[in-house]
Amino acid sequence: MHEIPVEVSVNGRRHRASVEPRVTLADYLRERCGLTGTHLGCEHGACGACTVLLDGQAVRSCLIFAVQVDGQEVTTVEGVADADGTLSPVQAALRECHGLQCGFCTPGFVTSITALLRDNPHPSDDEIREGLSGNFCRCTGYQGIVNAVRRAAEVLDAAGS
CATH class of the missing domain: 1.10.150.120 ([2Fe-2S]-binding domain)
Incomplete structure (x- = not known):
């Protein structure tokens, strides 16, 4: 399967990668961006453990493909705290x-x-x-x-x- 280039702003940082169309946003965040705070539970969108903010809206990252978020802003749990580590x-x-x-x-x-x-x-x-x-x-x-x-x-x- 061929890969598709994706560029996503994650927690204010640009991430570029080529991914197979079947890679979920959750897997992209965990494996390509190294942001393991997004947890995978049911992988069916029912449990909410993988919830991230996509252009400010809460979404289940296990139900979205990484190629669908090309050019968008994602905020994970790692991006919710202040840059200095102060809890939100x-x-x-x-x-x-x-x-x-x-x-x-x-x-x-x-x-x-x-x-x-x-x-x-x-x-x-x-x-x-x-x-x-x-x-x-x-x-x-x-x-x-x-x-x-x-x-x-x-x-x-x-x-x-």
Whole structure:
């Protein structure tokens, strides 16, 4: 199978590669870009572990081919924190509110919550649950995650004031 050239901005850095058309964005990020924070769980788009931001929208990277994102901007969990390594308000709230345990689902939750709060800075608990309904966690029971979204919303609101 022949390869197709792809150029993608990932976390603000240009990445160029030639890939087979069947390579998923998740595999491209992990194997070609060395960004292993994007986790692969079900590889069917159901679990949310592979969620990244594509031009700002939360998407399942296991369902998109790398050739489809040519010329676009991808933000992975590695790109959510500040350049100096300071945790984003979402990451800090997940830590503070005990919204993580094993950590496998965490990258998908971080990117999904980041997009959720950008689009809805003051979500109700029902909106939080609906917004995160595509992300599965087998460890936490979700209450810590919901609390973390509320906390991150408070921090972001205070920072914007």
